Amino acid sequence: xxxxxxxxxxxxxxxxxxxxxxxxxxxxxxxxxxxxxxxxxxxxxxxxxxxxxxxxxxxxxxxxxxxxxxxxxxxxxxxxxxxxxxxxxxxxxxxxxxxxxxxxxxxxxxxxxxxxxxxxxxxxxxxxxxxxxxxxxxxxxxxxxxxxxxxxxxxxxxxxxxxxxxxxxxxxxxxxxxxxxxxxxxxxxxxxxxxxxxxxxxxxxxxxxxxxxxxxxxxxxxxxxxxxxxxxxxxxxxxxxxxxxxxxxxxxxxxxxxxxxxxxxxxxxxxxxxxxxxxxxxxxxxxxxxxxxxxxxxxxxxxxxxxxxxxxxxxxxxxxxxxxxxxxxxxxxxxxxxxxxxxxxxxxxxxxxxxxxxxxxxxxxxxxxxxxxxxxxxxxxxxxxxxxxxxxxxxxxxxxxxxxxxxx
Amino acid sequence: xxxxxxxxxxxxxxxxxxxxxxxxxxxxxxxxxxxxxxxxxxxxxxxxxxxxxxxxxxxxxxxxxxxxxxxxxxxxxxxxxxxxxxxxxxxxxxxxxxxxxxxxxxxxxxxxxxxxxxxxxxxxxxxxxxxxxxxxxxxxxxxxxxxxxxxxxxxxxxxxxxxxxxxxxxxxxxxxxxxxxxxxxxxxxxxxxxxxxxxxxxxxxxxxxxxxxxxxxxxxxxxxxxxxxxxxxxxxxxxxxxxxxxxxxxxxxxxxxxxxxxxxxxxxxxxxxxxxxxxxxxxxxxxxxxxxxxxxxxxxxxxxxxxxxxxxxxxxxxxxxxxxxxxxxxxxxxxxxxxxxxxxxxxxxxxxxxxxxxxxxxxxxxxxxxxxxxxxxxxxxxxxxxxxxxxxxxxxxxxxxxxxxxxx
Numbered sequence: 001x002x003x004x005x006x007x008x009x010x011x012x013x014x015x016x017x018x019x020x021x022x023x024x025x026x027x028x029x030x031x032x033x034x035x036x037x038x039x040x041x042x043x044x045x046x047x048x049x050x051x052x053x054x055x056x057x058x059x060x061x062x063x064x065x066x067x068x069x070x071x072x073x074x075x076x077x078x079x080x081x082x083x084x085x086x087x088x089x090x091x092x093x094x095x096x097x098x099x100x101x102x103x104x105x106x107x108x109x110x111x112x113x114x115x116x117x118x119x120x121x122x123x124x125x126x127x128x129x130x131x132x133x134x135x136x137x138x139x140x141x142x143x144x145x146x147x148x149x150x151x152x153x154x155x156x157x158x159x160x161x162x163x164x165x166x167x168x169x170x171x172x173x174x175x176x177x178x179x180x181x182x183x184x185x186x187x188x189x190x191x192x193x194x195x196x197x198x199x200x201x202x203x204x205x206x207x208x209x210x211x212x213x214x215x216x217x218x219x220x221x222x223x224x225x226x227x228x229x230x231x232x233x234x235x236x237x238x239x240x241x242x243x244x245x246x247x248x249x250x251x252x253x254x255x256x257x258x259x260x261x262x263x264x265x266x267x268x269x270x271x272x273x274x275x276x277x278x279x280x281x282x283x284x285x286x287x288x289x290x291x292x293x294x295x296x297x298x299x300x301x302x303x304x305x306x307x308x309x310x311x312x313x314x315x316x317x318x319x320x321x322x323x324x325x326x327x328x329x330x331x332x333x334x335x336x337x338x339x340x341x342x343x344x345x346x347x348x349x350x351x352x353x354x355x356x357x358x359x360x361x362x363x364x365x366x367x368x369x370x371x372x373x374x375x376x377x378x379x380x381x382x383x384x385x386x387x388x389x390x391x392x393x394x395x396x397x398x399x400x401x402x403x404x405x406x407x408x
Numbered sequence: 409x410x411x412x413x414x415x416x417x418x419x420x421x422x423x424x425x426x427x428x429x430x431x432x433x434x435x436x437x438x439x440x441x442x443x444x445x446x447x448x449x450x451x452x453x454x455x456x457x458x459x460x461x462x463x464x465x466x467x468x469x470x471x472x473x474x475x476x477x478x479x480x481x482x483x484x485x486x487x488x489x490x491x492x493x494x495x496x497x498x499x500x501x502x503x504x505x506x507x508x509x510x511x512x513x514x515x516x517x518x519x520x521x522x523x524x525x526x527x528x529x530x531x532x533x534x535x536x537x538x539x540x541x542x543x544x545x546x547x548x549x550x551x552x553x554x555x556x557x558x559x560x561x562x563x564x565x566x567x568x569x570x571x572x573x574x575x576x577x578x579x580x581x582x583x584x585x586x587x588x589x590x591x592x593x594x595x596x597x598x599x600x601x602x603x604x605x606x607x608x609x610x611x612x613x614x615x616x617x618x619x620x621x622x623x624x625x626x627x628x629x630x631x632x633x634x635x636x637x638x639x640x641x642x643x644x645x646x647x648x649x650x651x652x653x654x655x656x657x658x659x660x661x662x663x664x665x666x667x668x669x670x671x672x673x674x675x676x677x678x679x680x681x682x683x684x685x686x687x688x689x690x691x692x693x694x695x696x697x698x699x700x701x702x703x704x705x706x707x708x709x710x711x712x713x714x715x716x717x718x719x720x721x722x723x724x725x726x727x728x729x730x731x732x733x734x735x736x737x738x739x740x741x742x743x744x745x746x747x748x749x750x751x752x753x754x755x756x757x758x759x760x761x762x763x764x765x766x767x768x769x770x771x772x773x774x775x776x777x778x779x780x781x782x783x784x785x786x787x788x789x790x791x792x793x794x795x796x797x798x799x800x801x802x803x804x805x806x807x808x809x810x811x812x813x814x815x816x
Contacts, residue, residue: 016464023465050484056424057431058491065494068502069487072480076458079477083466086473094476098506099551143507 003035003125003166007135007157011174012231013077014044022172022231023084026130030090035125037164039135039157040081042073063108067137067147071097074134074153082132092130095121097137097145102156104138104146111138111146113155116163133160151212158215162222169224171211172231177238178203178210180402181255185393188403192253193236196243196347199253200226202379205291206343207258216240243347251348251355252400257393258341259386261291261308263372264321268331271303275328279305282324288313292341292374292381302331306372308383311337339371340389343381344396350377362399368392411443411533411574415543415565419582420639421485422452430580430639431492434538438498443533445572447543447565448489450481471516475545475555479505482542482561490540500538503529505545505553510564512546512554519546519554521563524571541568559620566623570630577632579619580639585646586611586618588810589663593801596811600661601644604651604755607661608634610787613699614751615666624648651755659756659763660808665801666749667794669699669716671780672729676739679711683736687713690732696721700749700782700789710739714780716791719745747779748797751789752804758785770807776800 006026013019022038030036050069054061061069078094085092101117124131135153138146148155154171161169178200181189195203197220204213210228219226219240229237243249269275276295283290293307309317318335325333349355356373359380363370368391372383384392397403414434421427430446438444458477462469469477486502493500509525532539543561546554556563562579569577586608589597603611605628612621618636627634627648637645651657677683684703691698699716717725726743733741757763764781767788771778776799780791792800805811 016461019465053424053484053488054491057427057488058495060495061491062494065487065490065502068490068504069484072483075480075483076461076477079473080461080465082473082476083462083469086470087466087468094473096476096553145504 001034003037003164004029004033005037005039005157005161005164005166005169006172007039007153007170008041008172008231009153009174010041010044010047012172013040013081016080019077019080020084023081023088023090025231026085027088027090030130036130037121037125037160037166038081038130038132039153039160040074040077040132041135041153043077046073046076064144067108067145070147071134071137071145074136078132078134085130085132090130091128092132093124094132094134096134097156098139098143100133100160102138102159104140104148106140106142106144106146108146110149111140113138113148113159116159118160118163121160121164149214151215154212154215155218158218158222158224158226161224162218166224168227169219170227170229172229173210174231175210176230176235177228178208178240178254180253181393181397182208182257185257185390186255186397189397190403192238194239194241194246195253196246197240198243198378199345199347200240202343202345202376203254203256206256206341206345206379206381208254208256211240246347249348250346251352252344252346252402254345255393255396255400255402256343256345257389259389260311261339261341262311262314262317263306263308263336263339263383264317265304265306265334265336266321266325266330266332267304267334268302269305269325269328271301275303276305278328279321279324280307283317283320286316286320288317288320292372292383294372294374308339308341308372338386339383340386340392341381341383342389342392342396343379344400345379347378349380356380358399359396362395363392366391366395368395409442411445411572412437412441413445413447413565413569413572413574413577414580415447415561415578416449416580416639417561417582418449418452418455420580421448421489424488427485427488428492431489431496431498433639434493435496435498438538444538445529445533445568445574446489446538446540447561447568448482448485448540449543449561451485454481454484472552475516475553478555479542479545479553482544486540486542493538493540498538499536500540501532502540502542504542505564506547506551508541508568510546510567512548512556514548514550514552514554516554518557521546521556521567524567526568526571529568529572557622559623562620562623563626566626566630566632566634569632570626574632576635577627578635578637580637581618582639583618584638584643585636586616586648586662588661589801589805590616590665593665593798594663594805597805598811600646602647602649602654603661604654605648606651606786607753607755608648610751610753610784611662611664614664614749614753614787614789616662616664619648654755657756658754659760660752660754660810662753663801663804663808663810664751664753665797667797668719669747669749670719670722670725671714671716671744671747671791672725673712673714673742673744674729674733674738674740675712675742676710677713677733677736679709683711684713686736687729687732688715691725691728694724694728696725696728700780700791702780702782716747716749716780746794747791748794748800749789749791750797750800750804751787752808753787755786757788764788766807767804770803771800774799774803776803
């Protein structure tokens with residue numbers, strides 16, 4: 001018996017017409033697949049509209065009430081899709097996070113899934129029904145409604161696929177799959193047939209928008225095979241699977257970019273134990289996500305620390321950094337929004353030294369200066385001037401031959 | 409310790425500005441009242457918008473899915489009101505029908521409340537919080553979301569007031585209270601200070617829109633005192649209470665009208681036992697609400713039966729009636745949408761014979777022909793031509809002196 005979890009994002013269910021198209025697609029799939037569970041996001045702009053209403057009535061809405069509010073979006077789309085499926089003669093039933101028993105912790109607006117019951121999902125599937133599940137939402141053991149944070153519907157789909165031991169989990173989205181670079185920037189970017197969980201995680205962390213890191217982490221942890229494909233046409237997508245499933249491992253799989261970060265530099269910090277811990281501990285307490293961190297020791301036992309944060313956090317980060325830098329006796333703080341992060345991702349890098357040098361050369365050839373460098377076994381990220389970001393992405397995509405099948 | 413349940417309808421919470429006004433009103437009330445539970449309807453046109461979406465994806469949406477869909481409306485407004493209250497410094501928490509434990513039967517789209525738990529409501533009230541409850545929705549013991557049908561939020565409010573032994577239940581609406589006639593038709597209609605449950609029930613059944621019959625029935629059954637008032641200004645409203653609480657009982661309290669019914673006449677039915685039962689049994693099976701029923705025996709042991717139904721049910725009623733009339737051997741069926749029902753309501757009628765004759769005279773004086781008559785101890789309804797409906801309402805309001813304080 002085959003079982004597949006399909007997830008449709010907000011743009012795939014933006015209006016009644018699109019919901020009817022999704023229903024047709026599910027009915028088609030039901031001819032080949034025994035059991036289908038569909039996870040849906042909220043209709044198109046619903047979440048933004050609800051957020052706007054919340055902002056109109058409150059400057060700091062309680063997070064519990066935000067969850068109450070936002071979880072309605074998915075409830076609307078799941079009910080409509082179940083109706084559309086029944087209209088096509090396919091018995092279907094919608095279920096809330098509570099009904100599925102998607103139990104989470106009490107971390108409102110960013111809850112984590114603790115356990116999925118899913119007994120009723122299985123019962124309904126056995127009756128021949130398609131089960132339509134609200135993405136993004138869960139419930140605590142106290143019956144409080146929670147939401148899973150950004151990209152939460154992907155997480156719902158992957159977690160359900162794991163709990164139901166699904167054959168795989170299809171993520172329907174408004175792009176055709178995972179590409180060697182953003183096709184809007186690089187016209188000859190190529191769709192990847194397969195990519196490993198680790199590569200996908202690095203891509204998500206370095207700016208690729210197609211999947212949220214959290215759902216990929218979940219998929220990796222539970223060995224859920226993901227298939228990312230377009231909800232608007234039938235073409236092949238991209239498999240996100242374990243490295244063992246990928247025969248031919250290219251050294252470099254993709255170039256990603258992130259133009260939404262800002263750089264903060266604290267200069268002249270006393271170079272003694274505990275300084276970095278104090279700085280980043282304070283930032284963490286203020287709920288500011290720090291991405292890259294670089295430290296150089298300068299003369300006179302003084303250190304410079306640079307790090308990047310999301311531009312949306314910059315205002316808060318500025319305030320916190322200035323305060324703690326002052327306490328620590330730093331000489332100066334600088335804030336720079338004018339940066340781009342460009343990254344090279346590839347599982348094959350592990351066994352091929354010299355990729356970093358090749359990357360730096362490619363950038364130097366184009367006269368692009370590198371301001372920060374950060375590496376992992378399968379990733380190299382460089383921070384450059386923002387106005388050179390696009391040129392850097394194109395240069396690296398070209399240099400590593402990513403547009404053609406054979407690369408290296 | 410005082411405890412009041414307040415209910416705000418859709419027009420009172422139509423947008424963010426109105427929700428903020430409601431929040432202010434609740435905060436004001438909290439100064440005088442120890443514990444407040446607020447029941448809210450969906451924002452303005454939300455329910456209509458959701459219904460329209462449902463119709464776009466399905467010609468006959470499953471009722472279970474309709475409940476899933478429609479119950480989101482109240483969840484949005486309750487969360488927003490809770491946010492607005494917190495913003496004003498008043499601790500508040502929103503609760504779904506499920507969280508309140510409003511247990512209903514499984515009659516989707518028209519469920520009936522079986523039991524209200526409300527332990528958590530009491531717990532939250534004791535912590536000094538205002539509890540905001542989603543109207544219109546409940547849950548079955550199986551965890552299925554249900555809705556209570558038209559006017560369901562009023563029923564939620566009254567049922568909660570009963571379960572919590574509230575001092576009274578305030579119904580905030582877009583009219584100022586209960587009037588002697590519809591002020592849009594009768595310019596000198598007078599607001600009633602008090603009206604009895606039975607009178608209010610008859611008024612609701614004969615066309616007054618201010619309260620749904622079901623919530624008034626519930627209030628009467630559990631002795632919940634209702635106070636109907638405007639959500640847009642501070643003026644006095646109308647108390648709906650038991651007859652014992654009303655000192656001075658006018659013979660006639662109000663004139664109501666309903667221009668939304670249609671008349672069906674089945675002519676020449678065999679005048680033998682069981683014929684009416686068969687006719688109305690079949691209509692009931694088809695879920696058609698029949699209002700007035702009149703039967704006259706004509707010559708040759710043949711009977712004519714006339715009855716009224718809502719115009720929205722006329723198409724279905726036509727189909728059912730033609731079929732059953734044919735089976736019963738009736739001579740003819742007639743369908744007439746061009747009618748108005750005009751009613752006189754008053755608890756004092758019970759002890760004052762002659763009101764009916766006075767009513768018929770008043771209509772005759774204006775040359776208005778009566779086509780059907782139906783009475784209860786505290787109500788007389790007449791069906792007239794639709795184009796004479798407004799004239800009839802005005803004539804009766806005038807004749808029974810309802811615009812002045814002293815009437816009869």
